[in-house]
Amino acid sequence: MTTQQIVSSIALVLVLLGFLAAIIRAATGPTRADRIVAAELGFISAVSAILLIAILLDEPILFDFALVAVLIGFLTTIGLARLVPRTRDREDEGREA
């Protein structure tokens, strides 16, 4: 193994830790906003994993996947953020006045 492969394997393990944390938060997270934040962390660690696998296998064609994934992840996060219920508008009307 070359140094490049060893280093990208170590980095892949670290990224996997971040992804596992995102899965745990998405499963347990009390509010819907928590789950969407976890989804964004999962997307970022997935793109990082794609780039690190490209380094590991020495396959530059995988960078195209990363480009598509970044753009789709942005749209996904914007779309998911609209799913957070705006309870404050309804419930707090009487309380804050």
Next chain:
Amino acid sequence: MMISVIALSVLAVAGAGLVALAGMGILRLPDPLTRASAVSKAAALGLLLIIVAAMIAEWSVRSLIVLLLVLIAHLVTTPLSGTALARASYKSGTARAPVTTVDEPAEREARKVDESPED
């Protein structure tokens, strides 16, 4: 040759470490606003470092162009999605931890009411 390998190693491990740190933040921090802050700063910077590491690893014109596009798309979109997420969770108004005391939108509203000359 040697310098590029060292730079690649440092950048890749630091970037992956930042993503793992964001994972720790998302588990340990108390409420959605602070968790969104951890993801949109630490994880975004980590991905940035990994992109630069990939640039060093695959040094050719084609992959440089693609990776520059990835870099620009990431830099432009991550603050936007982070802000949209934080705004949505602020407006939903649920579950703010007691330690999260800074509330700038409410302060701005209060100042607007104070400084209005009439009424």
